[in-house]
Amino acid sequence: MKRNKSVSLRINDRCRREQIASNETLLETLRRLGHTEVKCGCEKGDCGACAVLVDGTAVDSCLTLTWAVKDRAITTVSGLGTADTPHPLQTAFIERGATQCGYCTPGIIVAAHSLLQNVTNDPSDDDIRYALSGNLCRCTGYTKIIEAVAEAARVIREEE
């Protein structure tokens, strides 16, 4: 791939300048830069495994061209929290058994974050199901994922 554009990227609160190709997707860029927490499941927008936040809203990084999100805040699941500073969603996913193979998890946590942040922090089960409908999970049947998101929302409301 010819990298012919220089853009500044803000990934998980760190700014960097990168050479990218004009047709490079954000998924390709992120993985090339070592963000292996962003997963690839289809490269077509069908699965949501590659979802990241752009200015707080979940997008499929496989359908996003990197140059189009230059200078905007890109957040992956690793940018939401770490073992030392876990996000309530991450804690709830661990405690509720909402991750099995874990391949969908980064995308699902990011999509759930987008819901809690932008739509409502008191979601009904249907709100959660709707918000996650672009993220396939083949392992869990979603039951524990929905529980975990609801639990995280409760924790977040209590913190506020």
Added chain:
Amino acid sequence: MNEAVDRMQQNTKTEFRLVGKPLPRIDAPGKVYGKTLYAGDYAMPGMLHAKVLRSPLASARIARLDVAQAWQLPGVACVLTAGDLVNQTVSTDFPDRVSAKPGQNNQPILVGDVIRYHGEPIALVAAETSAIAQQAIDLIELDLEPVAGVYDPFEALAPGAPIICGSDNIVSQYKVRKGDLEAGFAAADTIIENTFRTQFVEHAFLEPEVGLAWLDDYDVVNIRVSTQNVERFRDVAQALGIAHSKVRIMGAMVGGGFGGKNDITVEIFIALLAKASGRPVRMCYTREESFLGHAKRHPFTITHKTGFTRDGKITAAQIDMTSDSGPYVFLSPYVLMYATEVAAGPYRVDNLHIDSRAVATNNMYTGAFRGFGAAQACIAYEQQMDEAAKILGIDPMELRRRNLLDTGDATATGYRIESAVWIDECATRVIEALGQRSTDSGPIKIGRGLAVYQQPYGRLLWLQDTVEAWLSIELDGTVLVRCGMPDIGAGQISTLAQIVAEVLGLGMDDVTVYNSDSAATPFAGAATAVRGVYMAGNAVRLAAQAIRGRLADRAAQEFGARTELIDIAEGRVFVIDDRQRSMALTELIALCAADGIHRSELAIFRAPFGDPLDPETGQGQVHPDYTFGAHAVEVAVDTDTGEVTVTKSVSAHDVGQAINMQAVEGQIEGAVAQGHGYALSEELIYREGQLVTPSLSEFLCPTSMDMCRVQSIILESRTGLGPFGAKGASEVGLTPAPAAIANAVADAIGVRIHDLPITPEKVINALQSKEDLLSRSFRERGTAGIEEA
């Protein structure tokens, strides 16, 4: 007294500290923080990227294959075709262990001549980038001459059909003969016959196949790959024509498998390219390639002819099963065996004939998928029971109850089950849990369905299954476990840690598990066949118990107490009835070290071994044991649009003993979701063998919007053969779900759709034909007085 009941009573006395608790899995944090490395996350300096040229046709002959232009493309490091291979094929079966016959074709690694399915690999390219590799693939000149193929197993059996495999397209076949079928049917008041069909299904694990291969300085071919089975190193060695010991396969956390990563995927391709190019080679399938590149679930056509007395007792059953094997043997004989052994369901059938066969076609080849043949069998036997209940005018649960196997009964193959058979208990619980029935409103019709099942766990007895595990206790009291069992997302590693922690009185954090490495971890076979907890769990349990025994002996000597009175918990060793006499575990380990006491153990667990079934009668023991359970659903069918919505879904299983309650629930909920998809939306459509649905927007797995909450009910008889009385629980949630849904739809609309999946089109058509039938019988009754069908 019955042995199972005996065992049950012994086991219920035991109290566990960790086992059975819903503990967070040890692999969960890495996954939610994005730290876990999957096979596709590994890279090496100087690595090449590889692509496969696949056949666009399902049945053809290669007239011309020219790779000259591909070689010339700058950035291309290596191009391989069949002519470059040392060995042309890999065996896709254990010869002589199943009914596969000599002369059947093994799968070519790369096709040089005859193409037998759509997507069959023809050439490999490794290049500096995957874009260049793809460009090179496009530059390969390929002329194909179409060859008449066969795309339906029944057509493949007809005289004059093209021969795809062996001499008659029959890949394998079995029969079961028990009792006196004729007498059984003669004793029946009603004979009911139905044919049910199931479709091709895709695993759709979220992580497509991926791997990285490189040669080390000892000329060992190292492969890091997403796999359920690191022991495929033998097949890779065979393909490369090198010693088994010169191939090492390492897994990683697997992004879903469900049986689809049990066979070889990219391993041989990247090994060949790494060897030929001398550089590391990575290959990652696109989603479309993943659809084209691995075995699918076998479609089955199953006919049941069942005799019943007026009061609902089964007097005889004749069952015929045909599965589509695709062009190669692979696991077809095994899947067929599982389907055959449970074909009659968990019912007492004294007069029984079963005939089953796997038939070769030019459709995609088929293999392992959660439920492994037992799922397809259940779809048929449980719909048949509901059809019978309707005709006999008996409540579906009551009809089942009158025929169900009970603890101590024999299976259809004449094996007396030693563990608990809690089907009635499970069925009663799921029906209860459905609660109040919802009411129809306008075009929305409510229906309810039940299904029970019998699912084997562990491998066929004549495959002599064993697992080894190694364990050592460190000077600081922490434990290292080595066991080859891959973790495919079901929590295999966490479960092993929990078992070890239980036995040694440690915390989960004290146990580190190394797994899935054919060179460094003792062989544990594949993470398939519901054998992870049963086999590997037992192996680590044995290893932990051996170490515990030696520690306890030394402590007993120190305290002057009997070994049985020594216990270990929370880092201390003590005498049970005199806790004053105690010491830190680390102190005891230091004593052992000073005495030269062995602090590690390599244990082997052997499943029961046995002979294949009698080929004439099909009688004998097939599997070590079975899991039993039930599923019930309520559905709402929109009779205007044909849409089926599952509104309640309850799944109950006797799992023997849950090791990690939360993980078991998770397995069941996920398997149930796959069962929902199987019943309602998932179908790979092949036209003349050509896959026309190669994406996740055409092959429809349930999304969060399609699924309702799944309620799982876990019963624990503690009578299984796994550690602490556990039975297999990873596949069972799927098995009864599709039949329960099909039964609920039939209940809602009053007519049965015999072919899965139950799509809106089929519902509308069924409603239409029911109306036609009603109005016809109305007319006819007016004139000739014919009874409504």
